Amino acid sequence: EPEVTQTPSHQVTQMGQEVILRCVPISNHLYFYWYRQILGQKVEFLVSFYNNEISEKSEIFDDQFSVERPDGSNFTLKIRSTKLEDSAMYFCASGEGQNYGYTFGSGTRLTVV
Amino acid sequence: QKEVEQNSGPLSVPEGAIASLNCTYSDRGSQSFFWYRQYSGKSPELIMSIYSNGDKEDGRFTAQLNKASQYVSLLIRDSQPSDSATYLCAVNNWNFNKFYFGSGTKLNVKP
Numbered sequence: 001e002p003e004v005t006q007t008p009s010h011q012v013t014q015m016g017q018e019v020i021l022r023c024v025p026i027s028n029h030l031y032f033y034w035y036r037q038i039l040g041q042k043v044e045f046l047v048s049f050y051n052n053e054i055s056e057k058s059e060i061f062d063d064q065f066s067v068e069r070p071d072g073s074n075f076t077l078k079i080r081s082t083k084l085e086d087s088a089m090y091f092c093a094s095g096e097g098q099n100y101g102y103t104f105g106s107g108t109r110l111t112v113v
Numbered sequence: 114q115k116e117v118e119q120n121s122g123p124l125s126v127p128e129g130a131i132a133s134l135n136c137t138y139s140d141r142g143s144q145s146f147f148w149y150r151q152y153s154g155k156s157p158e159l160i161m162s163i164y165s166n167g168d169k170e171d172g173r174f175t176a177q178l179n180k181a182s183q184y185v186s187l188l189i190r191d192s193q194p195s196d197s198a199t200y201l202c203a204v205n206n207w208n209f210n211k212f213y214f215g216s217g218t219k220l221n222v223k224p
Contacts, residue, residue, distance in 0.1 A: 042215065043157060045211040055210045091157070099209055101147045101203075105156060
């Protein structure tokens with residue numbers, strides 16, 4: 001069964017450092033998303049991406065965050081200057097269409113120390 | 114106002130029983146409704162989608178939607194210990210650009 005692949009599975013970084021989280025969505029999917037889940041809390045929307053541009057972003061997705069689809073297969077989330085409160089599980093997801101459920105990757109656990 | 118509300122549980126049911134999970138949402142413009150299952154430390158896994166009022170059955174799972182009451186539910190028949198997980202209700206926003214997730218209901222199925 002097709003899957004969404006995320007790397008790394010766990011990233012530890014120092015506060016103020018830049019991190020890039022990588023995702024390979026399912027190949028025929030057109031819609032891409034990043035969500036995050038702080039330990040013990042709900043899954044929170046960060047950003048949606050379609051046709052090489054951001055469709056919508058949340059208040060969490062401030063100027064420190066950016067997304068890119070550099071080569072037609074990878075989809076990346078960059079956090080420029082990490083804060084302690086950025087520590088969370090980050091999930092990439094992709095979907096065939098806006099009105100369909102989407103498939104989540106296995107997540108990257110980001111720990112900012 | 115919370116967009117999607119779920120009882121956090123835990124909901125405990127004996128093996129073989131029916132588990133009933135409920136969700137309410139606030140955006141009347143929502144068109145798509147989903148149930149995800151999340152095991153501890155893992156990513157959400159899509160188990161059911163529903164778009165029209167009424168019931169939709171898939172194996173042991175039945176999703177129910179009542180748009181007038183802004184209510185979605187999931188029934189799990191013949192519950193198994195392997196069904197023990199957190200069940201997340203997800204609802205699309207009015208322009209389909211994102212899902213709102215509830216905080217999830219933790220289900221424990223006791224052997």
